[in-house]
């Protein structure tokens with residue numbers, strides 16, 4: 429399959445890209461790694477008349493430390509995340525998730541910016557961003573702004589991005605040394621999107637959970653933060669009764685679609701199992 433005809437633009441600066449997107453309006457889409465957009469165009473689910481390739485803009489790729497945060501440029505690929513010593517040291521959860529996204533070919537092209545800006549409930553990085561309390565740096569015709577990841581997702585393929593805006597970086601607070609983390613993803617086969625997945629970041633003190641955050645992938649039309657479940661777990665020693673209560677609370681907010689990956693009941697059921705597994709594994713790796 430080949431996509432419909434489109435005009436291709438490759439601006440050299442962010443200002444030029446924003447100007448182009450603003451002038452061309454709804455018919456223009458930013459193009460990053462093309463690993464979601466191009467398949468959508470081939471399937472005719474998207475048919476933009478213009479693609480504005482942001483891959484030629486300097487300064488959008490790479491990982492930098494800004495005080496207590498890691499700032500990852502939008503054009504940083506999933507492969508770059510896996511190769512980064514900074515990410516390995518500060519945010520190992522990102523590497524764990526990047527490794528279960530698609531296959532090496534897709535990971536060489538697919539970017540963190542495209543993954544979080546796409547708005548596909550099946551993308552893995554958005555739930556991680558919620559779990560980690562990340563912010564998204566945006567630049568558009570109105571200037572620069574930062575939006576919390578938790579406030580970015582409005583619905584499937586519906587985000588807080590305004591016309592002409594480009595996501596330039598994600599800014600992630602670095603969790604404390606010795607934090608526990610886990611991303612549990614159930615998929616039908618290697619390279620598939622999640623049937624259900626859960627991300628956990630927690631800290632332990634004297635055998636009890638001192639802080640906890642839980643994010644969910646593909647269990648609603650947006651990524652979810654299971655705040656009630658995290659509150660139930662906090663202060664506990666992850667005993668089976670508390671774990672069950674937390675899993676029930678997480679399941680209560682899940683509203684996945686029935687699709688080729690399973691019925692609603694099945695996906696909620698396995699979603700709960702992913703939450704329990706991620707909590708236990710995160711606690712086991714906490715130092």
Ligand SMILES: Cc1cc2nc3c(=O)[nH]c(=O)nc-3n(C[C@H](O)[C@H](O)[C@H](O)COP(=O)(O)OP(=O)(O)OC[C@H]3O[C@@H](n4cnc5c(N)ncnc54)[C@H](O)[C@@H]3O)c2cc1C
Nearest residue numbers: 458460461462463464465530538539541542543551552595
């Ligand atoms: C076979 C296959 C399997 C896959 N499996 C998974 C999976 O399991 N999990 C997963 O998370 N992903 C999966 N993906 C998707 C992959 O991770 C994509 O790379 C990612 O979703 C989008 O990143 P991209 O850089 O390719 O963005 P693109 O495809 O270029 O863009 C995606 C969307 O985001 C917009 N966009 C891109 N960059 C920006 C920006 N900087 N600012 C504003 N808007 C922007 C585009 O306009 C477009 O609407 C899979 C892809 C393939 C082909």
